[in-house]
Amino acid sequence: MNPLTQVDIRRAFGDGIGGAHFGDDSTEYLFSRIKRLRRAFQQAHPNFKVLDFGIGEPYEGPSQLTRQAVMAATNQPEFDGYPDLGLERLRQVVAVHFGEQFGVNVDPSTQVQDCWGIKPALDALVKVFCAPGNKSSLTSRIQVAVTVPGYPVFGTQASKLGAEVIQMPVTREHSYLFDYRVLEQCQNLHAIYVISPHNPTGRAYDQVPGFWETLVEWCRQRQVALVVDEAYCHLRWVDEDRPFTALSVPGFTDVGVVLHSVSKTLNWTGGRVGWVVGNPTIIAAYRKEYEDSSSGQTLANQHGAAESLTHFNGIIGLIRKSYIERLGRLVDVLRKHGFPVQMPDGGFFVFSPAPTEGGGQAFTDAEAFMRYLLNEQGVVSVPFGSNIRFSCTIKVGGQGQPESFDQAIEALDQRLPQDLKFAL
Structure with a gap:
């Protein structure tokens, strides 16, 4: 009996996921790609502190009230x-x-x-x-x-x-x-x-x-x-x-x-x-x-x-206070380096046209700028066509991470090129 090859089993796949050609193209879920590139950089530079202003995951975690409620429920047979x-x-x-x-x-x-x-x-x-x-x-x-x-x-x-x-x-x-x-x-x-x-x-x-x-x-x-x-x-x-x-x-x-x-x-x-x-x-x-x-x-x-x-009002009040302070500082640093940004109406992202030049390089699109920031400066961001997005929910305190948001925002200020140019 001949063992099935990958190509054989892919013929059983539906066309919606690529059929027999599944995996042949470079299509990859945006955020999976960002995480993969970040991991690769971290492995190649284990002693370098990565500034992850990318995906936008609230790393602080839920409130103690939430944690205690879940833990209590796991000990109750009704759940x-x-x-x-x-x-x-x-x-x-x-x-x-x-x-x-x-x-x-x-x-x-x-x-x-x-x-x-x-x-x-x-x-x-x-x-x-x-x-x-x-x-x-x-x-x-x-x-x-x-x-x-x-x-x-x-x-x-x-x-x-x-x-x-x-x-x-x-x-x-x-x-x-x-x-x-x-x-x-x-x-x-x-x-x-x-x-x-x-x-x-x-x-x-x-x-x-x-x-x-x-x-x-x-x-x-x-x-x-x-x-x-x-x-x-x-x-x-x-x-x-x-x-x-x-x-x-x-x-x-x-x-x-x-x-x-x-x-x-x-x-x-x-x-x-x-x-x-x-x-x-x-x-x-x-x-x-x-x-x-x-x-x-x-x-x-x-x-x-x-x-x-x-207990929503008590929980959301603390979360909102943290985010609005971080967003304000992130906007200030990006503006200092020429990004045409302002405070968002909502959310915890800052969205901007991506620069076309900077750091002695030219960028054809936001993807190219994102890769430059990560590979040359250890800064994670997310590209959207000709635009770039930064999140204020940066992870801190762990291995290969800045110790605090203050340290992260100061490092971002130092790592962003001083000569960024934008085609507005």
């Missing part, structure tokens, strides 16, 4: 079984949270469903809107729309299912607003995916009068679903006392859902707990997809999330 469709108490607490934070009434039984975090939820929602089924040959190609740049999961997964992904450019020239009117000619548009505040630009669209109301009405008239990723909605630096959710826009629940999680809001990326809230029919469809593909999130973690939300 040992299959989670199935989740902890009823979490759904109830989420509904209360939306009322207290946003003034929105939510039915926990029909308008809330937990998830493993926003990324898996987006994957499930893509299947809700894009799975072709056995009648795909009888209909026109499904279309979805996404902002570019943006978090790539929704578009990537939709493309694997054969959907046409329509890009809505987000540019500095247009104040980082996307123009959904480019979708007027779409013949079979099923869903629009929006991030609010936007990642990576930090733009808060509610700062534009009538923006959300017009978008929601546009979707209602065309029966197009609206999926709004609100991972950073509580990390907001404009109108700080007025948190915003698209769920508060009149008519939104006719067409849309919002996605929240503990990852950014509560500094708990490892918790993998989130919730989808909004239109009951979309929630029911999402719930079915979730139930078909998962046994649910760990009940102890859901309990930890519920306890954290009941």
Whole structure:
């Protein structure tokens, strides 16, 4: 018997992931590539302190209250079984949270469903809107729309299912607003995916009068679903006392859902707990997809999330204070070196056009500048086309890391070239 070769088994793969040609191209998930390059640099320079202003992971971790709640739950038999469709108490607490934070009434039984975090939820929602089924040959190609740049999961997964992904450019020239009117000619548009505040630009669209109301009405008239990723909605630096959710826009629940999680809001990326809230029919469809593909999130973690939300104001206050101080210092250093940046409306990223020259080199795009910063200066950043993104959530205190944020920001000031040039 001849052993199977890699090429043989790849012939069993679906076309959405590359089929028999899986692995032949250089396509790689953006953040996986950044982490791989960082590891390679660290291995080659074990004594050099890397300044990781890249991915944007809240390294401080969750509050002690969150940790204690999870630990207590793991010792209670009631949390040992299959989670199935989740902890009823979490759904109830989420509904209360939306009322207290946003003034929105939510039915926990029909308008809330937990998830493993926003990324898996987006994957499930893509299947809700894009799975072709056995009648795909009888209909026109499904279309979805996404902002570019943006978090790539929704578009990537939709493309694997054969959907046409329509890009809505987000540019500095247009104040980082996307123009959904480019979708007027779409013949079979099923869903629009929006991030609010936007990642990576930090733009808060509610700062534009009538923006959300017009978008929601546009979707209602065309029966197009609206999926709004609100991972950073509580990390907001404009109108700080007025948190915003698209769920508060009149008519939104006719067409849309919002996605929240503990990852950014509560500094708990490892918790993998989130919730989808909004239109009951979309929630029911999402719930079915979730139930078909998962046994649910760990009940102890859901309990930890519920306890954290009941003490939300105390936890988020400390997190916000830390981020706004760090963002201000990061913006100051980048401006000093010529980056045309300002404080974002929300989130913990600073987004800028990438330089075209500096340090005696020319950069063809942001990818080239990112590699220069990492390979020559040990600074991690994230490229988006012709733009570059820095995060204020730098990891400190470990091996090969700066001792503190103060040390990191001073080192960044020293390592950035003094002669950067920008084509603005």
